[in-house]
Amino acid sequence: MIQPQTAPEVNEDTRTAPLLLVADPESTLAHGLADALEREGVVVTGVTDGAQALLQAGALRPDVVLVSASLPVIGAVEFIRAVRLSRPIPVLLGVGEGHAEQAVQALAAGATACVARPYRVPELLPLVQAAFSGESASRRPLVVGRVELDVNAYQVRVDGHTVHLPLREFELLHYLMRNAHRTVTREQIMRHVWNSTDATSTNTIAVHVKRLRARLGDTDDQLIQTVRGVGYRLVDRTA
Numbered sequence: 001m002i003q004p005q006t007a008p009e010v011n012e013d014t015r016t017a018p019l020l021l022v023a024d025p026e027s028t029l030a031h032g033l034a035d036a037l038e039r040e041g042v043v044v045t046g047v048t049d050g051a052q053a054l055l056q057a058g059a060l061r062p063d064v065v066l067v068s069a070s071l072p073v074i075g076a077v078e079f080i081r082a083v084r085l086s087r088p089i090p091v092l093l094g095v096g097e098g099h100a101e102q103a104v105q106a107l108a109a110g111a112t113a114c115v116a117r118p119y120r121v122p123e124l125l126p127l128v129q130a131a132f133s134g135e136s137a138s139r140r141p142l143v144v145g146r147v148e149l150d151v152n153a154y155q156v157r158v159d160g161h162t163v164h165l166p167l168r169e170f171e172l173l174h175y176l177m178r179n180a181h182r183t184v185t186r187e188q189i190m191r192h193v194w195n196s197t198d199a200t201s202t203n204t205i206a207v208h209v210k211r212l213r214a215r216l217g218d219t220d221d222q223l224i225q226t227v228r229g230v231g232y233r234l235v236d237r238t239a
Contacts, residue, residue: 018132020124021062022046023053023079024094025072029118036121042128050074057083063132066092066124068117069099069106077105084110088151088171090131094119110195142177145236147216147223149177158216168193169212172205176224176234185231205232 020042022030030046037044045060047053051073057065065083067076074082080091093106094117103114115123141150148157151174156163165173171193176184189205190196209232213224225233 017041017043018064018128019043019045019060019062020128021053021056021060021065023048023050023065023071024068024117025049025070026068029068033119033121033124037125037128040121040125042125048072050076050079053079054082057089058086061087062089064090064092064128066094066115066119068094069096069102076102077109080106080109080111085167087154088174090127092124092127108196142174142180144177144180144234145223147173147177149174156216163215165212165215169208169215172208173212173216173234176232180234180236183227183231183233187231189231 018041020033020037022033022044024030024046025048027046027048030044034044034046045056045062047056050067050071053065053067053071054074056062067079069076071079076093080093083089083091090112091106091110093103093111093114095103095114096117107114113127115127141148143149146159149155149170150157154170156165156170156173172189175189175193186205194204209224209226213219213221216223218224223234225235227233
């Protein structure tokens with residue numbers, strides 16, 4: 001059943017079931033969703049406004065957050081922007097009739113996807129399960145050559161020394177390391193790191209790549225390689 005709003009903090013490292021935070025002004029929708037998803041092994045906790053959602057997102061560290069486009073106090077778009085400043089958690093936006101503009105703004109702010117409201121278990125369940133599986137894998141530090149990235153500690157080390165990165169550069173490095181030794185296009189980077197499809201902004205990527213190389217000590221561009229006309233590739237230059 002749905003957990004109370006004062007649910008205790010959950011340890012991500014020992015959690016064995018996906019945790020979904022539902023932020024919706026209609027508590028009956030969250031209760032119905034909890035009843036259905038519990039049978040599928042998903043734990044659901046619900047809140048009724050954006051302020052509570054921000055508090056619980058920080059305290060519970062859920063695997064996925066589902067927010068209604070009509071979220072009060074702190075709106076859905078503002079909530080997504082705030083969450084994106086702290087951690088890369090998947091956020092689904094629940095939309096109905098008349099929510100087209102909110103959907104566009106939410107996706108631009110970093111929402112993962114839009115789902116129909118009232119909510120449907122067959123649509124939500126695969127998204128929650130996929131996020132939980134991906135999050136479980138992401139708890140292990142990524143290592144490519146002399147670079148180690150721990151997404152949980154928000155920490156990057158090069159040759160054992162901590163390197164401090166701004167959030168956007170951290171997310172860019174995280175994406176490149178998840179796709180190590182593969183070429184990723186500028187369009188893919190814009191979509192997965194900037195949550196944008198604006199191909200005209202790819203110069204922004206070049207600026208951030210340049211800064212990231214400098215912070216990592218990649219003076220010869222051999223760690224993050226430029227694939228001309230296509231994108232970038234991160235490689236293990238110690239191999």
